Amino acid sequence: MTTPFQPVTVIEPWKFEAITQSQFITFTMINPLNHRQLLPALVLRLAVLDSPTAKADDDSPIIVAMIVPKNRETDWNFCTKSGHIQLLLRSHNISRLILIGNNPPRNPGLAIYKRPPTTDTLEEQRLVNELKPLLMSLHPKMSFNRGLPETLFFTYKDDLAYRVTVAKVKGHIVGEFLVEDVELVGGSDRNKELRRRLRFKRMPTLIQSQALLVPLIDYNEATTQTDLESLMKMEGAKFEVDTRVLVQQYVIHMVAGLFLIVSHLKERYEQGFFPRALCLGIGGGVLLSFLNTQMGLHVTGVESDVSVLIAATEHFGFNKSLAIRVIVADAMEVIQNFLPLNPGGKMDDKFDVIMVDLDSSDAKNGFCAPPPEFVKKSVFEDLRSLLDDHGALIINVVPLNELFFTTLVKELGEIFHNVYIIDTGNQENFVVIAILSPSSSGDDDDNIFLERLKSTIPGTYPFVTFHPLKGDVHDINIPNIIFL
Incomplete structure (x- = not known):
């Protein structure tokens, strides 16, 4: 299950004062920002994760913040502890990872993601500047031993252009997992890169299996629109995987x-x-x-x-x-x-x-x-x-x-x-x-x-x-x- 969100009023500020191995805190708060392109929601969801290998006596902890990509709020990468751990451990020596994103709906229904337009660099920098006061309150005390700390910002980027959930299953050994159809960034107009993927919730950033996805289109329904979103809207559209070609x-x-x-x-x-x-x-x-x-x-x-x-x-x-x-x-x-x-x-x-x-x-x-x-x-x-x-x-x-x-x-x-x-x-x-x-x-x-x-x-x-x-x-x- 997705980690339940807590009102900010029940989060004691002292919990953020020291780095505590594997400590994971999530909460929601009214959006204080004047930025409606990347974080337009009225309520924000924040997650603070301390590294499982962090040392409490480290006088120079590395604090990293990441803005959850728009429309990816319900992705296990960004709304589960396992996803946060994998994001943190992909980089060296991070002491604390802070994720800020729009508060996702409790019952999102069929999970569909469509890559939003590229954000202007100046807009991104403006948002970073607006977030600094909030992030200062989430730094451990030791970060201020040498003056005001500097928060590093990481940007999450992958090759996902469009994704739809095909099936969500719970296994008795591996736990919850997803079958997804995705379109990857790149490819020509007539040759979109379509894949079917298998992901486990326990390690959501890892693609367990991936296969070439082939649309089955009647000759009379041939179209120049080969993107996954358009193909799925076609009446009677079907897809099959082609395991004769390896893509991983x-x-x-x-x-x-x-x-x-x-x-x-x-x-x-x-x-x-x-x-x-x-x-x-x-x-x-x-x-x-x-x-x-x-x-x-x-x-x-x-x-x-x-x-x-x-x-x-x-x-x-x-x-x-x-x-x-x-x-x-x-x-x-x-x-x-x-x-x-x-x-x-x-x-x-x-x-x-x-x-x-x-x-x-x-x-x-x-x-x-x-x-x-x-x-x-x-x-x-x-x-x-x-x-x-x-x-x-x-x-x-x-x-x-x-x-x-x-x-x-x-x-x-x-x-x-x-x-x-x-x-x-x-x-x-x-x-x-x-x-x-x-x-x-x-x-x-x-x-x-x-x-x-x-x-x-x-x-x-x-x-x-x-x-x-x-x-x-x-x-x-x-x-x-x-x-x-």
Whole structure:
């Protein structure tokens, strides 16, 4: 549920006088500003969050304010504690984050967002100046030890042009989550970038799954209006997802890890076997569908929450079949007790690739993937036992901190022959690939899997750089990675 709003009269001013780890206070107040472009509401909603890692004795706390984007007031990013935590932890060393926005309606109905016109820079600066007296009252006392403090202002920007909620669901494991159709900024008039997304309330700034969204328009109803808002207003308008194309960059890089074992995949196929993949974490099922339909792999997926699986089926076109098997269970329990069966029900030796796309269920200290309890030598040994001797373990990694990353790589390096890294370029995700034997990649013109990879993820190969890790893990220079 959205955090309830409290009248300002019940908020004791002394609560803001000191930085208190993870303290989160929200309240409403009559709008004192003379600014009707960005904050036009009669009532404002304010939220004050102290960092979970802040030190109470810090004599130079960093206080940051952010204006909630207009029309985004009901977005979980801006009206939940989990969203505030993720916003705070995306930047270094913030002691307190203050969000100011229009007070959202209690029952907003179907959540639709349309990007407002760009605000003039002078208007933004005028609003910042008007907010300064209010923000001074929300600074801790220690901020005034060296004179009047200066509040930093952050501007929230993303690529969202239009969004409509398709479904809101509550899972018994993951909690509330949303299925959304969105239009992204950019794209030509005839080729708008439309996506279907899956987001969890526990980590609202993270897009769990994303797929290409395709409008189904009758030839007689062809129109030059290809924006999502216009398409949805068309009578009988329908949409479907296309999982033949990957649109999330880190997922593309996970699939690119197959380049390291394409010769092995070909050999398995020539021996009369379909190569087999184990995917820990299903989400919208986009990766599993792609591996099956485009790469010809038989796939076993593991998902802890049946509600997520139902959403994947209803909204992302995910279909179980003889070639796609699903296990509804905790991933840690599955890898410890797994008895690999092929789709025909006969014993099969190993998986040719294991892909791990799991995140922590507890985001109070920041988002990380995989969960901290996953980064253990015993877990990696269990995964190794499920892999063919020429197989690959591919992990989506968002490090909680530098120790998290170095521990993960070091533990993998003690078990596997080689460990590789792909920098996804977004300063958050990178993909770690561990293989049990020397790379079997090669420019084999007769390799069906190599050709499929080249055709389905063009532009990724040969430009993806794999970095074999040698020597001490602490000496590795990983560019563009920001540790929270």
